[in-house]
Amino acid sequence: MIIHFAAGRSLKCKVCMKQFKDVHIYGAHLKCVHLQVKRFQCCVCGHASYKKDNIKKHQEKQGHTGDIVLLPEKAATLEEVERAIEEKFAELLKNRPIYINVHNAITRKRHSGLER
Secondary structure: OOOOOOOOOOEEOOOOOOEEOOHHHHHHHHHHHHOOOOOEEEOOOOOEEOOHHHHHHHHHHHOOOOOEEEOOOOOOOHHHHHHHHHHHOHHHHHOHHHHHHHHHHHHHHHHOOOOO
16 A cells, blocks of 8 residues: 555655655645646646646646636545556556656756756
């Protein structure tokens, strides 16, 4: 199982090792970052994102005017989301230290402005 939770402790994502204190934020992290679920869509071009704010920024940058569409989402329990993560990242979770090192190197490179 991916989550490790006890009262007063944090939740830890086994894919990227990020820690969370709120189960709802942890679930949103799994859907947004690792499963890449899209919840909102630009009605002009169809660009989609998990976060509504990303669509607002997209529309401003592209000069699009119009509504932001809320896409239908299948309700899923945290356990179902975790199972989907385990299936998608099964091989990576077996070799997690290698994946984490590569992931961290890419993240550092992006945040330093070297990769665009």
